Amino acid sequence: MRRSADVDALQHVLCAALRSRAPVCSMARLGHSVGIRLDRGDGAGPVRGAEAWEALEPAALERPTLIGGGAPYAPTSPAPSPDAVDELVRRAEALDVPQILVPRVRRSDDTGALRAAGFVSVAAGSECVVRLPGEVDDVLRNRVGAGQLRDLRRRHRAVSRDLTWERIPLGELAGKAWARDAFVKLHQSHVERQGGSHSPYNAEALDALAHSVPGRRTEMFVRRRENTVVQAGLLTTSHNGRGIYHLTQATDHNDPAARRNLHLASLYQLYLHARRSGLEWVHLGSGDAPRARRLGADLFVPLDHWLRAPGLAHPAEEGDEERELSPFAAPSVATVPIPGPARFRHRPRFDLVDLSGNTNPFLAPESHYPELDTAELARTCLATLSALPGHDGLDALSPDHLLFTSGAVDGVMLLLAALASPGERVCVTPPTFELYAHFARVLRLPVVEVPLRGDDLNELDAERILAADARVTVLCDPNNPVGTRLDPERVRDLVARSSGLVVIDEAYVEFSEKPSYAPLVARHDNLIVLRTLSKAWGLAGARCGIALADPGLIDALRRVQVPFGFTNASQHAVRDRLTNTRRPLASIRLIRAERDRMAAALAAHPAVERVFPSDANFLLVRLREHQRVVERLRGAGILVADTGHLVPATCRISIGNRRANAALLEALSAAS
Structure with a gap:
């Protein structure tokens, strides 16, 4: 639905919905179908450009607006090219339309042409995708937990006893007028219940969609009790044949099935249908990310509306500039970019025909490279760790503070390679894990030893460590091989006073009743905390380590890390373990x-x-x-x-x- 041919076709569908020769209407009329709202409640964090809406005069919502992209049926609008933006501007001038709206553009797209033409971005929530790498129940169990899965299955069984599930290709609607009429009626009722008056999902739009290029891949799904349609919606198979877009659905809220949350039950049915059809994902559309998580979504792509309106100034926006690399990055690392595909990890590929990887297309899905966008898994990880005793304040960290590594040992090698140059000292505190010094020597980094003291080998000689003036100091707490904990006051003092980096390996901290140092990462840009899922979480075979640090440090580590080292199988195992924590x-x-x-x-x-x-x-x-x-x-x-x-x-x-x-x-x- 992001191909130019599909977008052009959907422009004609929008015109049919508006009963107009051009896709021009007020934003108030189109509002709900593209998610235009004046509140900040999308649940996806701070809203970019919210002040742009606030700067609009109330009349702007009623002003004639040229709609670019494929609204309302398109999941997202591809960012238009410079030529396409110029054509939009010329068309608006020819139509004497003062405003232009390009709705729901992926934030990862190149939006330079829109900015240059005076468009302003306004946050539009997130595009939500449920990926299905295995059987539906297994996937949902490790996304939403066993309890939520039981609830979904219960609702599905209850609804399935009362209602049928039917799929009708749009090309066959001419012979099924009852389905067409019910679809239109339910969507009109839905719009009126939301306070609107004109549904863009009317009969003219449905007919235009049926005769369009994407219409050949589109089906209507219907749930009915005997001859009464209770729910109707649209599904479109992606042009790469790997997934389904869930475009729209409307429900008769007066029916008893609606009180059993028919929407949830039908989504579960849709997942089953997609899996049985050999598909790999279901696109839920754009909206509330926390709600979509509870439905099993695991890929979230931030979206923006782009608006060009009279008198609307472009506000300063956070995130426009590239994040500054940490000053602790080694000079050789500071001059190179993140390697290859990992640089584009936030650019989704699920709905592309991907011919860039030189893999064997006849042995899929194993031939696909692992997912590189692990932001949602990082969010799950932080949420799980934040709930553990001794982790108060960890919720201040974001996925940008976290990097998955091939075990915590790999994290040590990465940070030494990324943050220290040959000749710079590394301080260790024996007795300790021997690979710290081993990796340092491999990388031609001199090793300074400052032994632990005391009968329990847990007294840190902070003054000698500071005197060593090391580029990196590595502490193991709880200590391996001793098992004891260091004095937290001395550790905090060392972090605060050190001019170099302090790395704390917390591989065994879950077995301790004393707090983790991980929350301190939010306050110290020279602190790195390493964790592993090999020990307490029982995933040694999955090879998953975690580095927690300032985002500028994480970016430096990414420049050294080999892409695709964190396999899909490992990602699935990690998500399952972190979601279902009881055992x-x-x-x-x-x-x-x-x-x-x-x-x-x-x-x-x-x-x-x-x-x-x-x-x-x-x-x-x-x-x-x-x-x-x-x-x-x-x-x-x-x-x-x-x-x-x-x-x-x-x-x-x-x-x-x-x-x-x-x-x-x-x-x-x-x-x-």
């Missing part, structure tokens, strides 16, 4: 309880000299006969991490299930 959160509580039980059992064991306190899902244990005990455990088929080279005479024991832990204690007794 993982329950398992974290079980691990904490089992950790405490095992700590007591090991502390009382004759083979053990000391058990270090732990805020992780493992225990660091000092053994009386370290080497002999580790070898005996290995001989008994039990593998623990030998950490004697980091902390003398120790091993690190992961907390397993009851059977595994019992086997360890039995083998340890045999070895003593």
Whole structure:
């Protein structure tokens, strides 16, 4: 519906709807069908250009306006080219029409020609798409949760007992006058219920659509009880054959089925139809993003109306300039762009015929590259983490503060490559995760060690770290391999006073009852917090790490990151786990309880000299006969991490299930 041929055809449909030779009407008349409103309640965050509406005199809504694009049936209007904008302006002058409106243009489109011609943007909500990479119930479960899925299925079953579901190609409407008449009547009633008087979905428009290019791909769907039509709408298959646009629907609100939320039930039916037809997505149109999320939408493309009106000045808009890269970016990184396809990750491709990737079209869908726009998954991730204890204030972060990586380890490599140049120092605090220093040396970065102090190896020597004047300081908290937490006051002081970057690896923080440092990212542009879904969330196989940092730092990391590293399968697994949190959160509580039980059992064991306190899902244990005990455990088929080279005479024991832990204690007794 974004091809020029489709847009031209839809211009004729609009003329038919208006009973006019030209697509000219007032914005008040067209208002609801293209989402024009004066409020700021689209739920998609701050409204860009809202002051443009406020600057309009009331008469502007009634003033004759030339409508560009394909309203009201088109999901969006492609941003017109410079020649097309010039033609719009000339046509408006020839028609003596003072205003021009190009409705619902994707913010990711090139809108330079519109700006140059004096058009002003006004936020129009978001284009909402439900992608269907698997069976409908599986997809919805990991989007909206098991409870919402049960509710959708219940409504669908109740409605399906009473109403039929029929699809009629528009080319066959001539022989089904009842469907045509019911569609028009229901849409007229809908407009009147909204306070309007003229429905753009009238008989003339429907006939024009049936004889248009997109009309060949369009069907009417009808739900009826015996001979009474209760609901009618339009569906159009995309020109690339991969999805369905849900163009419009209207319902008889006096029917009992409407009280069971017929709209939701019909959308669920539509998802089933799309999946059974081998389609990959359903386009819900533009509107309220939070509501669409509850319906399973996972792709949201911000839209703007573009208006050219007398006396309307172009306001200064946030986001017009490219975001400034962090000053912590290495000079070599600051001079290069984000590589290849990742640069255009916010430009949707779902409704294009994509011939740019050189993949095998006969082995789809596996041949498609992974989705690069993970903003919605980032929003889900932040919402889930914000609800955890110790994460107050995390809701101040946006998806621009988050980057998914191939495990937290990949995040370490990325940040060292993007933010430090050869010769600049990296500070680590042994005993700690060994790959920090390993990656630094691979990248020719000198490593400065400032050991942790104290009996529990959890005292940070902040003054020595600051004196090292490192480009990057990496802290592991909870510590691996020790399991202890650092003093939060010293950590905050270090972040505030450091002239370099401070990286805090929180791979095990979900097992701790002490707060996360992630909310501090909103206040410190030199702080990076790393998280992983491999540990507490049980997704080691999905390889998903998370870097939280100032957006300028995230942009620097993107310039180093290899595109397409976060596979679709991993994205689906992550969304499922972060949406349905009951099991993982329950398992974290079980691990904490089992950790405490095992700590007591090991502390009382004759083979053990000391058990270090732990805020992780493992225990660091000092053994009386370290080497002999580790070898005996290995001989008994039990593998623990030998950490004697980091902390003398120790091993690190992961907390397993009851059977595994019992086997360890039995083998340890045999070895003593």
